[in-house]
Amino acid sequence: MNDLLTVDDVFAGYGDIAILEGVSFRVGQGEAVALLGRNGVGKSTLISTLMGLTDVRSGTVRYRGEDIGKWPSHVRARRGLGLVSQEREIFPSLSVEENLVVATRAGSWTLERIYDLFPRLYERRRNMGNQLSGGEQQMLAIGRALIGNPAVLLLDEPFEGLAPIIVDGLVDAFRRLHQEGELGIVLVEQHAALALELTERATVLDRGRVSWSGDSRDLLAHPEQLSALIGLAEAAA
Numbered sequence: 001m002n003d004l005l006t007v008d009d010v011f012a013g014y015g016d017i018a019i020l021e022g023v024s025f026r027v028g029q030g031e032a033v034a035l036l037g038r039n040g041v042g043k044s045t046l047i048s049t050l051m052g053l054t055d056v057r058s059g060t061v062r063y064r065g066e067d068i069g070k071w072p073s074h075v076r077a078r079r080g081l082g083l084v085s086q087e088r089e090i091f092p093s094l095s096v097e098e099n100l101v102v103a104t105r106a107g108s109w110t111l112e113r114i115y116d117l118f119p120r121l122y123e124r125r126r127n128m129g130n131q132l133s134g135g136e137q138q139m140l141a142i143g144r145a146l147i148g149n150p151a152v153l154l155l156d157e158p159f160e161g162l163a164p165i166i167v168d169g170l171v172d173a174f175r176r177l178h179q180e181g182e183l184g185i186v187l188v189e190q191h192a193a194l195a196l197e198l199t200e201r202a203t204v205l206d207r208g209r210v211s212w213s214g215d216s217r218d219l220l221a222h223p224e225q226l227s228a229l230i231g232l233a234e235a236a237a
């Protein structure tokens with residue numbers, strides 16, 4: 001498989017605070033990788049590192065084989081890294097459609113294709129960003145990332161805080177995106193079992209280091225190992 005993103009032995013953090021200590025990670029085209037671990041182990045920091053938003057002390061981050069360590073985050077976004085952060089980052093005073101239009105970059109993702117994936121956004125296209133439910137905001141955040149026509153989609157806890165029926169809809173959309181096979185997807189998720197069902201491979205972090213990396217099905221088949229890695233409550237979620 002062609003790797004889109006490759007992280008090799010990265011040490012990174014915020015100013016003098018070291019968070020990631022020797023993390024290696026990769027995602028290829030058409031592949032979904034889960035990023036798991038207890039609260040505060042560095043999952044979001046790794047996503048931020050991929051986007052160029054942390055201070056990298058050593059190690060390399062490559063995109064399509066090219067060292068992108070010096071690329072600012074807006075260049076990474078323009079070249080193909082699409083981020084859906086926990087903050088969602090939609091414009092509250094723009095309509096749904098305007099939010100999508102301002103994020104558009106040329107490629108196969110168009111307004112029509114976004115509305116086909118999320119019919120709810122079509123129904124709400126004239127609503128302002130601040131007039132949306134949490135689930136609709138998350139659909140819009142994912143739509144905004146997709147219409148930027150990324151090669152890699154980075155999803156930081158996309159199902160967090162949403163009602164089960166809304167999560168089901170987002171999970172369906174996730175499966176569809178994955179089946180289309182165009183994107184590399186990184187899924188940060190607290191609900192480990194769900195994340196493992198949705199992905200081929202998983203990386204588990206523990207206090208800034210990789211504690212496990214391998215086939216998602218293997219970890220799903222060994223609940224005792226999963227709970228030892230990430231805690232009983234998270235494994236059962």
Ligand SMILES: Nc1ncnc2c1ncn2[C@@H]1O[C@H](COP(=O)(O)OP(=O)(O)OP(=O)(O)O)[C@@H](O)[C@H]1O
Nearest residue numbers: 014017019037038039040041042043044045046190
């Ligand atoms: N901007 C920041 N400046 C300083 N420290 C930070 C910053 N952001 C996060 N941290 C710290 O980095 C560590 C890792 O946080 P991070 O958000 O990456 O963990 P996480 O695994 O994503 O956790 P969660 O599941 O709770 O989101 C934590 O100790 C956190 O307090």
